Amino acid sequence: MYWLVPAASGDLPTWQRAAAAAAAAGMTIAKFAAAALTQKMASGDTLISVQVKDPRPRTVRFHGHWLVEPESARDAARDALDPVGPGSWTVGIAETARGRFALVLYHYELTDELSVFDSLEQLSVATETDERVESEDVERAREEMRRRQEDAANYLDI
Template sequence: MPNKTLSVREDELSLWERAGRAAKDSHTTVSALVASALAHYLRATETITVRMYSSNGADRLEAFTGRWLVNAQLDSDQDPDQHKAELLRGSFGHKGASAEWRTGIAETGRGRIAVYLHHWDYFNDFPPELHVFDDLDTALHKLAGDDRIPPGVWTDARIALVRLPVVWRDI
């Protein structure tokens, strides 16, 4: 069986000691706990595909691994060039400029924050935008006051980022 080596930071030692006790109590190994946690984490991510248009009418899809914090309500549909292209549908904002824009916020597989803005009239003058930030606070700071983004989505994204601790058991 191949070996894999993990580097453990000093401030994580207590976590690994807890994992050792949990593994012993569950009659399993730390390796089995880590493998199970990785499998669960990877199932929680997906390939996120968004449709992008430029003002000159060029059409493309952009994809990344991650999970939606604020779902842009993507729906699969057939596309002659892409067998399962992701097309937007669903609700937009209720009033003002945000009524014409939809916002999706995702945590990428690398832990960054992607903000996708999509206008209902994307074919003409308002191509979609995909902004990537190191963290949610930076995204909020850079896009604060952007009236295309409903204010509640930032709170929704912050709540979705909270991960409850999981105790893995081999049962």
């Protein structure tokens, strides 16, 4: 059996923060870590990958969950008529593991675009004039957030 020594692994500040948070919650570090892991697993977070070009093409990844899942083919008829017009973009909105909001704009020919916001309200304001993002997409994200908050309130860790 191997034991990790926080000081040797360079994670001492992390363990100190965990010890302080556990003490504030009235738990041992082990119980606090188990509770945090249970909560993380219940959140449904997954690894999301986006191919961006800033300034070179690359794939970026982050943990989170979709509030608005990108559709594979939003409006094929409009795509055929206007391959780079607003209707040819597919919108995805995700909440990141750190509680931020990622707007992902997918295109079948162009490089995807990724923007990150601190709140859904910031995302909404930033996309008001962007024809590629419909107000319904942002409203669907808000509804999904409400649903997730209600689910979390009803979650029993038993």
